[in-house]
Amino acid sequence: MTALRTLTTGLGRLTGRDAAPAEDTTVRVGAEETVTVSFTVNGRPASVDVAPRVTLSDALRDHLGLTGTHIGCEHGVCGMCTVMVDGDAARACLLLACQLEGSEIMTVEGLGKADDLHPLQESFGRHHALQCGFCTPGMLMSAYDLLDHEPGVAAEELPEKMSGVLCRCTGYRNIMDAVAEVAEANPDGVPPPRNCASAALLPRASVGGRASAGGETVADAEQGVAEIRMPQTEPTVAIEVDDDVAAGADAVWDVMDDTERLARCLPGAELMADFGDDRYKGRIRVALGPVKLAFVGDIHVVERDPATRTIRALAQAQDAGGGSVQADVLLSVEPQGSGSVIHAQAGLHMTGRIAQFGRSLAGDVSRDMFKQFTTALDATARGEEPTSVAPPSAIAMATQLAASRARATLQRLTRRN
Template structure:
């Protein structure tokens, strides 16, 4: 078996070398965490960027981008490798494991559990690199003592200098599993979908989105864990039947959603639309497809699949489930969203992202209620940082107040 270094440096008939234009892209296929993945990238795109920006695997952190800090460590064909030093086009046909493949929140890998139990993480920025380096070490070394671990793990830098606890965490797993090292808990069959596509085909800031509007035949969501899950509900004055009537009219429904614009109706409940979001200085405009896959008249339920991209290469893929029920004060609207995000919007924390979505939902249901009552609604506009901040602060104060009340 070739070493990782040999794979990426040796020219052979198996790995031919050929030229392509600087702005030309190429499809690269490989396996990530047991799932097939294909990305369409320029030859200069690093593996770390392909994993984060195109596949949404943001667990791989980027630090120095010079191969020094070790934050971006992943496993490539069974060997630890710095993903910031490898081009995506060099891993054609390779098997890659990222920190997401180690385990899930509900089924942690023993290394992850040990890091938590031994306080082996502080700010957490180095943790993915430490975990992948530790996994590689356990896989290749049958016996380990603490001095060996400290030396072998020195390739990943901890800015918080928490090395003693990191060594303790790795040592504990080595002692608990002396004969057979624990296998990854989240590597299975399936397919990773590139997040950099959407209606634009490829994530290319130089291409006008408007010139490439088309309706996708199908929308398939990634099989990986969503970036966030949002579950919200609100009570409105209008009864359920009147709200459902408005929700059956897609144009009226779009006008109620902050920053949304319906661009094209392709029939069969397939649409192309745009939504604008402003989070302080960050202004995003997502163009993409919306497919209504369930429209249940009896239960007043709509399920829609969404796939959209912005010009900066970011993307959102989601399944949104809306249900209307009767309520003594009118009706209650419930929404459940499984959201996959990449790019700039994915850099916001889950908590802030969930708060932002909740604020948009409140604005949406308020406009929906007003429309059902026959009132003229003002231009909802794009979701703004000020409106979100106001709702977030209000929600946090309410949550703190509830906690204090429970303690009493």
């Protein structure tokens, strides 16, 4: 029975009873200290720095922004926080995040996306099985687990099989009808999730360290080259930055022509793999107050012209929450006096949390990041290469954005006068 399996899976993980005997790698951590836990969420690598007492449900919601995992009783009874852990349903409120180093986790966000819903989600919509919606994520994940383990389950068995998640309103009958429809249509097994990247499990490691293999962080870099397809629609944000710098154009171009040095100039960015033919895998981290995003994706330099000192690159990346960014970036540098001017243009297509900031704020944040980028590029070209460029912080951005908007307002007033 799914309800029983879900509960015992969560309790088993909490007590360690379902784990095979292994070498004791226990690490003692103080109550106020944090540990770094790395796992795979919806097929994408993710890391959180949490206190040992933080539950998986809180880590998903508060640290990764995956608020589709709802919290109800916090005792493993209501089932609202049901997620998939290593292929089985589990209560996220009964698991400590620090227990799950190297695990593969799927949340309701991994089932499907707005333009490609999972059949369960489509069926819930057709049968009006949403009602207040509070139990919907738990119902969807529990139904996915049931149909994955017991394909072709009979409709009359569903009320018992699905009893591990409690419905709070009048939609229960419709929920059963929705699950029954998918079970009947897919007797050989539930269709796979539509919003999960294919990723192997990270290897198990001791609590407090990042999962690793051969000394290197395991990430999507091992999955090889992916084709980049840019949307044909208007970008969410269009950016154009012209920045006068002290370094000469040839010195700046030397940095631009070295992809690894160029990447180190972008705030929060790092190259993870070089596949040749100017194709790369990379990661970029952005921190906006409590919202922390880590995008992993592909970069393809489609134009590199030394004569005009121009580079054009296409990029696409996703975060653990299913958000995505696609970018068409054009960089060029030309002499100006004793220095040079760097031109940066970008069209950004955004979905997910990063797009929810709105076009104005997203544009301000992106332009500020490009300004930091050109500053770091200038310093590197002058032989003052920074060891690292930190991800932008909320306080620093708020101050800089307020100052830039004040300058823009002053310039408009000056022009009017």
